[in-house]
Amino acid sequence: MTNVRDKLEEILARLVKRTDDERVYLRVYQEAARSAADAADARKRDGVSLGPLDGAIVSIKDLLDVAGETTTAGSVVLRDHPPATRDAVVVRRLRQAGAVILGKTNMVEFAFSGIGLNPHFGTPGNATDPERIPGGSSSGAGVSVAEGTSEVSIGSDTGGSVRIPAALNGVVGFKPTARRIPLEGAFPLSYTLDSLGPLARNVADCAATDAVMAGEEARTLSPYPLAGLRVGVPRGRLFTEMESMVGEAFEASLGRLATAGARIVDYDIEDLLDRMADATSRTSIASVEAAEIHADWIEAKAEKIDPRVQKWIARRQSISAPTYIRMIRRRNELVAAMDARLLAIDILALPTTAISAPFMAPLVADESLYNQTDTLILRNTTFGNQFDLTGISIPVPGWPRPIGFMLLARHGQDRRLLEIASSVERELVY
Incomplete structure (x- = not known):
């Protein structure tokens, strides 16, 4: 089975090839991701696991804080703001669960649209047809999962911004009940309506990620009978x-x-x-x-x-x-x-x-x-x-x-x- 470092290097090689026209990722944490991947592989060799996200390649929306860098929320206006002093709560929990944080994904400026356009950093083309919109506001999140440059991506959903790019790119997108997932360290659009949720290739990966983000114990999903639903x-x-x-x-x-x-x-x-x-x-x-x-x-x-x-x-x-x-x-x-x-x-x-x-x-x-x-x-x-x-x-x-x-x-x-x-x-x- 391919180890985490090899998976990561394949993704990084893809991103390097399109460096001059990169629109899905706004930042890529190459060395930090390599260190996290190596640690996950070492745990696996020793028979140790931190849970279902251990070694998963994860991207995060540009509105989530990463310690030491300014959070721009898809906007050039925020570039001169002070850097974050600590990771967003959900980013910290993902790291503790062994996730390999690859980079920050593009988004609609201030998360204010369901289309996905961004005139400052370019708009990611839809994963199935680059001439079509990616959906927003978590545009890069939907494309990254669909194109395989991340296994899970974290987006925000204020009016559909996780579910829309998931739908338009052909992946799963989950919107939790508002405030169930801590919003500390996430640049807001709406204090009342914001929620943070995962996009992934299947429901099980969304559920595992959601549990980590919520600080809950990981549990295997129990089949729910469709008969009588x-x-x-x-x-x-x-x-x-x-x-x-x-x-x-x-x-x-x-x-x-x-x-x-x-x-x-x-x-x-x-x-x-x-x-x-x-x-x-x-x-x-x-x-x-x-x-x-x-x-x-x-x-x-x-x-x-x-x-x-x-x-x-x-x-x-x-x-x-x-x-x-x-x-x-x-x-x-x-x-x-x-x-x-x-x-x-x-x-x-x-x-x-x-x-x-x-x-x-x-x-x-x-x-x-x-x-x-x-x-x-x-x-x-x-x-x-x-x-x-x-x-x-x-x-x-x-x-x-x-x-x-x-x-x-x-x-x-x-x-x-x-x-x-x-x-x-x-x-x-x-």
Whole structure:
């Protein structure tokens, strides 16, 4: 079996060959990764293991702190900020579990889009077609796992930023319940909605990584029986404007689950979506919280910020405190209402994104098209963050472009969702 150092050297050789056009990684820790790989190989020779991530090649999103370097969050504006004094909590836990931290992956500036573009450091092309978008905001994370330059990548998900690039690149992406994973050392987009989650080639690797990040004991996923599984399909606005291929792939996947004994039912949540839309009609939670986070530079250094990001954040600086507080209070009430609504089923199922990855060039050239596409790509994932659900995107094989099949469960049901997802994955993929 190939040892960890050999795997690492193969990846490093690939990255060296494309140095002049590297867009997936913003930093590569060659020597530190080699040391970690050698240590993992030594433990293996001695019959010692730190757990399922021991020796795994892991990349991390550019918004996670690494001691001694400045965290730039995909932006040139933050380059002159002081270096981090310590690793982010999740980075520290990954190192302690024996993970080989290869490098930092590219992202949308300040994590503010589901498309994946970055004008400062270049945009990674989709792993299956470089002319298509990678999805965002964890763009480099999705591409690195799909192309095999990492086995696991850590992203952040505020409105779908783990699940979208996972879906569009054909890998698994898991969004934990918010605040279950420590956010210390992660540059924020939204204090309320942010969560950190893994992308990997399979559900088991996501589950193992999630346990490490959460500081939980590693456990093998127990198979969850599909027979009798209650699957709710929230048809309505979340199924409009859908690409025909995506719809066909979703219905075919539902059919396979039904054949395995799952009970598929249409499950109405339109009233709750209406109420959340009304509660956030003045502004989105993410944008108003981002306006506070970036207040010191969003106007003062506007010329250095991607205008597709800058103007949306800057516009929210005028939102009043009463408006924001009322929005958060109503959101908390709706989180409780959704939790009660989902008691009658095990999971919600829907396409992760309404469309597969579109070509990049038209979106770069047309701001209106960019905004429309960004809204559509984020639509199916964002409500999971708004209602504090846990969610996962599983690839649906056999179609011309990657398509994601998304499962959502009540907040706090993370482990159960991963077990269900593992069984669904076996039915759809293997």
